[in-house]
Amino acid sequence: MKLIHYTCAAAKVFDDEQARGVTGRVLIGKLDGASHFCMRSFEIKPGGHTPRHAHAWEYEIFFHSGEAQVYINGELLSAGPGTALYVAPDEEHQIRNAGKETLIVVCLIPAGAPEL
Amino acid sequence: MKLIHYTCAAAKVFDDEQARGVTGRVLIGKLDGASHFCMRSFEIKPGGHTPRHAHAWEYEIFFHSGEAQVYINGELLSAGPGTALYVAPDEEHQIRNAGKETLIVVCLIPAGAPEL
Numbered sequence: 305m306k307l308i309h310y311t312c313a314a315a316k317v318f319d320d321e322q323a324r325g326v327t328g329r330v331l332i333g334k335l336d337g338a339s340h341f342c343m344r345s346f347e348i349k350p351g352g353h354t355p356r357h358a359h360a361w362e363y364e365i366f367f368h369s370g371e372a373q374v375y376i377n378g379e380l381l382s383a384g385p386g387t388a389l390y391v392a393p394d395e396e397h398q399i400r401n402a403g404k405e406t407l408i409v410v411c412l413i414p415a416g417a418p419e420l
Numbered sequence: 421m422k423l424i425h426y427t428c429a430a431a432k433v434f435d436d437e438q439a440r441g442v443t444g445r446v447l448i449g450k451l452d453g454a455s456h457f458c459m460r461s462f463e464i465k466p467g468g469h470t471p472r473h474a475h476a477w478e479y480e481i482f483f484h485s486g487e488a489q490v491y492i493n494g495e496l497l498s499a500g501p502g503t504a505l506y507v508a509p510d511e512e513h514q515i516r517n518a519g520k521e522t523l524i525v526v527c528l529i530p531a532g533a534p535e536l
Binding site for chain 1: 455
């Protein structure tokens with residue numbers, strides 16, 4: 305068992321050309337005994353974004369707060385609190401903060417993919 | 421790719437002795453091609469609760485909104501928006517709405533476990 309508020313998990317900051325204004329945290333991972341999948345949170349500042357990339361593992365994302373623009377396979381979509389997004393393996397994707405508040409998302413990946 | 425607000429997913433209501441005032445939805449599952457794990461949402465009304473039970477697969481839960489009391493292995497814990505909970509296999513657990521608003525949680529399970 306583990307109970308943790310996302311703000312209490314160790315933070316890793318990404319702030320370069322690829323990922324702008326992003327703080328990532330592992331909430332539940334292999335060190336907790338989670339053998340099938342890993343839960344991370346990402347806080348994305350206004351104007352910030354994740355890298356536009358693709359990889360061999362899927363994402364399952366839940367938008368907790370703030371407003372997002374999602375790029376996926378050439379399409380632009382909007383997402384806000386309560387939206388779920390499935391990104392299949394090898395789909396090119398990026399998440400941008402489209403609002404004035406911090407965007408907070410939860411992102412799950414299969415075990416074996418890099419946790420952060 | 422799939423993008424869906426949780427309120428747009430098909431709802432299954434649970435309201436008996438075991439689970440009181442609970443609406444469950446599969447947000448991302450095997451029908452979407454998610455082969456490793458499944459994302460569900462649960463809305464729990466004030467006074468409502470999930471069953472007190474244990475099972476052979478783990479849960480990864482994220483508390484989206486509302487206030488919760490978590491029973492796990494004989495302990496009572498509080499959780500609110502932004503809290504993550506890992507329930508290991510065979511740990512007895514229950515989630516209760518401890519507030520006056522609907523409690524909304526996201527709950528992930530490995531592929532192979534019953535989706536809802």
